[in-house]
Structures are given as C-alpha cells and as structure tokens.
Amino acid sequence: MIRFRQIEAFRSLMNTGTTVSAARRMHISQPAISRLITDLEEDLGFKLFNRAKGRMEPTTAAVRFQLAVEENFLGLERLRKVAETIRKDESEALSVACMPMLSSTLLPLILKEFFKIHPGVPVNIDSVGNPEVLVRLQDLKVDIAISLAFPAIAGIEVEPILQADVLCALPANHPLCSKDIITPDDLINENVIGWIPNNPLGQTQEDRYFPDNIEKPYFPIRTHTSHTRYAMVAHGFGVSIVEPFGAQVWTQNGVVVKPFQTKATHNYVLAYPSTGRRSTLVQDFRTATMMVINNPDLVPWQHLAD
Structure with a gap:
C-alpha cells in the first residue's frame, strides 16, 4: 500500500534532483530516501528512476506520475497548513x-x-x-x-x-450643513474625498454615487478606508460619501453627517x-x-x- 512518506520522498527527489538534497529537505538520511523510493516502485509495479553511476534519473513513467502527485499533493499541503493553523490557535477560540x-x-x-x-x-x-x-x-x-x-x-x-444608507460627511461649519439632504448636484464644485477601487473591473464608488448624467466633483484625496475619509473631512480637506457606522465616532470630532440622496446602499x-x-x-x-x-x-x- 502506498504511504504518504513514500510520495513525499518521490516529490522531494523529483523537485531537488538528487537524493542528498531530497534527504536534506525531509530531514532524513540519504539511504532512507533510497529505501522509500524502492518501496514505492515495488508498490506501484513500475520503475521510477534509472540508477546509473550513483545518479537517479527519472523515467518517463516518473514524469507522468509526478503530474498526478502534484495535483493531489496540493490538497494534502492545504490540509497540513490548515492543521498547523488550528494547532497554533487555542483549541476553543x-x-x-x-x-x-x-x-x-x-x-x-x-x-x-x-x-x-x-x-x-x-x-x-x-x-x-x-x-x-x-x-x-x-x-x-x-x-x-x-x-x-x-x-x-x-x-x-x-x-x-x-x-445601510450612505451619508454625506461634511466639515463643521460647511455651508451644506444647513441642508437636510445632500444631493450629488450639491457636490459638483466640492472637493470630495474619494475611493481607491478594490476591483478595477467593477463599478467604482464614484460611478455609484455620481452617475453619468451628473458632473463629477474633484477628488483631491483617495483612500481605501472609511475611517480615513472621515478623518480627512474632519481636518477640512473636503467632504465625502461614507457608510454610517463611523458617524457616532466622528460626529464627536468635527464632522457633520447628512443623508445623501442616492439609490446606492x-x-x-x-x-x-x-x-x-x-x-x-x-x-x-x-x-x-x-x-x-x-x-x-x-x-x-x-x-x-x-
């Protein structure tokens, strides 16, 4: 019966090219590598390597077998990494x-x-x-x-x-703070803290909030995170369209939030x-x-x- 250790030895030998390097990778002796390969050949019923002048040259069968090994070994490696992660974590965390x-x-x-x-x-x-x-x-x-x-x-x-509906974040004392609802048209001449898209091929936040029929505002600063957009607004760099979760924090730090008129949520x-x-x-x-x-x-x- 084929054992995992045999497959590991075969893979190491194919990837490194010598029994010395394969043994070093697996932290075992060179004779142990040779024995694992011999046992694997016996279990498989065909020769994997030609032995000549102290070298082990892979046969055509070995090259074909390696393709199957790599396909399945990736799954085993993933299981091993998952197990290692679980071991490092606390058992009930x-x-x-x-x-x-x-x-x-x-x-x-x-x-x-x-x-x-x-x-x-x-x-x-x-x-x-x-x-x-x-x-x-x-x-x-x-x-x-x-x-x-x-x-x-x-x-x-x-x-x-x-x-969650989005909000428009404004610096304190901004003229738009007097409005109950902010519209895309209100921001045409404003500096808007914008977004770095996570997916270049997907619809950007700018397209969602400012459709084609609306003139785009100027975006002097772009960032990934909402906290950073709130912070830029608090320091007076512009206004921004933000999610509502950070509103409670930032309204205590110089930011005014208003509903923003958009179909996007x-x-x-x-x-x-x-x-x-x-x-x-x-x-x-x-x-x-x-x-x-x-x-x-x-x-x-x-x-x-x-």
Missing part, C-alpha cells in the same frame, strides 16, 4: 475577519453580547479589507466574517444581515467557510450579531435587508 471600520464600531457591540454567553472564550480579530476577508475564509483561517456583500464565491456561504453579510456544520461559538456569534443589528438603540440607522 473564535477567529473573526472584519473590515477595519466594522471592527472598531459594530464588532465591539457584538462582542459585548457574545461574551455574555462565552465570557472566557478568546477571540482573534483579523481586521482587513474586503478582498482579504474572502481569502481568509477560503483558506479556512477564520471561522466567520462580517463584510460588505460580494458575488457568489466557491467555498464561502453568506447570510445577508444589514442594509451598503449591504452587509455574515460569511462562513462552506464546511457544512458550524460550531457552537460561530452560532452564538451569529446570535449576538442579530441581537445588535435588531436593536435600534445600538444601530439606529439600520433596516434589515429583505
């Missing part, structure tokens, strides 16, 4: 991926509820942008994520939880690796999330997505 703005506004409210159920459970927070959130989920490096909605992706399950989801079953910690984190977003005192701007 929850790993959460979350966008920076949500990790400093919505997530603390959720964790207050979660810790009422699991007061002693460690929580690891991976605060990254939306594209990185998806990578963390696909690589099984986190148990759950809170993010902006995204198109269907293999290996990830999503649950829509929240739909921000849709948020809970996302999970597609592993079938979910742990008790993940289920209870979801429960805590729903308690927070359904509480108008904690999230006053929210209305649930249909």
Whole structure:
C-alpha cells in the first residue's frame, strides 16, 4: 500500500534532483530516501528512476506520475497548513475577519453580547479589507466574517444581515450643513474625498454615487478606508460619501453627517467557510450579531435587508 512518506520522498527527489538534497529537505538520511523510493516502485509495479553511476534519473513513467502527485499533493499541503493553523490557535477560540471600520464600531457591540454567553472564550480579530476577508475564509483561517456583500464565491456561504444608507460627511461649519439632504448636484464644485477601487473591473464608488448624467466633483484625496475619509473631512480637506457606522465616532470630532440622496446602499453579510456544520461559538456569534443589528438603540440607522 502506498504511504504518504513514500510520495513525499518521490516529490522531494523529483523537485531537488538528487537524493542528498531530497534527504536534506525531509530531514532524513540519504539511504532512507533510497529505501522509500524502492518501496514505492515495488508498490506501484513500475520503475521510477534509472540508477546509473550513483545518479537517479527519472523515467518517463516518473514524469507522468509526478503530474498526478502534484495535483493531489496540493490538497494534502492545504490540509497540513490548515492543521498547523488550528494547532497554533487555542483549541476553543473564535477567529473573526472584519473590515477595519466594522471592527472598531459594530464588532465591539457584538462582542459585548457574545461574551455574555462565552465570557472566557478568546477571540482573534483579523481586521482587513474586503478582498482579504474572502481569502481568509477560503483558506479556512477564520471561522466567520462580517463584510460588505460580494458575488457568489466557491467555498464561502453568506447570510445577508444589514442594509445601510450612505451619508454625506461634511466639515463643521460647511455651508451644506444647513441642508437636510445632500444631493450629488450639491457636490459638483466640492472637493470630495474619494475611493481607491478594490476591483478595477467593477463599478467604482464614484460611478455609484455620481452617475453619468451628473458632473463629477474633484477628488483631491483617495483612500481605501472609511475611517480615513472621515478623518480627512474632519481636518477640512473636503467632504465625502461614507457608510454610517463611523458617524457616532466622528460626529464627536468635527464632522457633520447628512443623508445623501442616492439609490446606492451598503449591504452587509455574515460569511462562513462552506464546511457544512458550524460550531457552537460561530452560532452564538451569529446570535449576538442579530441581537445588535435588531436593536435600534445600538444601530439606529439600520433596516434589515429583505
């Protein structure tokens, strides 16, 4: 029966070219490599290497076999990396991926509820942008994520939880602060703190908020994060279109927010690796999330997505 150690030795020998290098890579002796290869040949029923003058030259069969080995070994390597990640983590810890703005506004409210159920459970927070959130989920490096909605992706399950209207952030004493609602036309002659698109091929935030029939304002500064846009507004560099989660923080720091007239909204989801079953910690984190977003005192701007 073929053993994993034999396949590992074969792969190392094919990749390094010599038994000495293969042995060094696997931290075993050179004779041990030779023995593993001989045993593998016996189990397979065909020769993998021609031995001549102390060298081992791969046969045509070995080259063909290597293609199958590489295809399957990648899956084994991924399992090994996942296992290593799990070993390094605490056995009963929850790993959460979350966008920076949500990790400093919505997530603390959720964790207050979660810790009422699991007061002693460690929580690891991976605060990254939306594209990185998806990578963390696909690589099984986190148990759950809170993010902006995204198109269907293999290996990830999503649950829509929240739909939030966008706001216009203005410096204090800005002339537009007297208006109840800000429109795209109001910003034509304004400096607007803009966005660096995460997906160059997708619709940009500028296109969403300022359609083709509306003259685009000037964008003196562009950035990835909402916190940075709020900060630029607070320091008087311009106005910006922002999500509402940071409003409570930044209205205490020189920013005025007004409703912005647009059909565009921000849709948020809970996302999970597609592993079938979910742990008790993940289920209870979801429960805590729903308690927070359904509480108008904690999230006053929210209305649930249909």
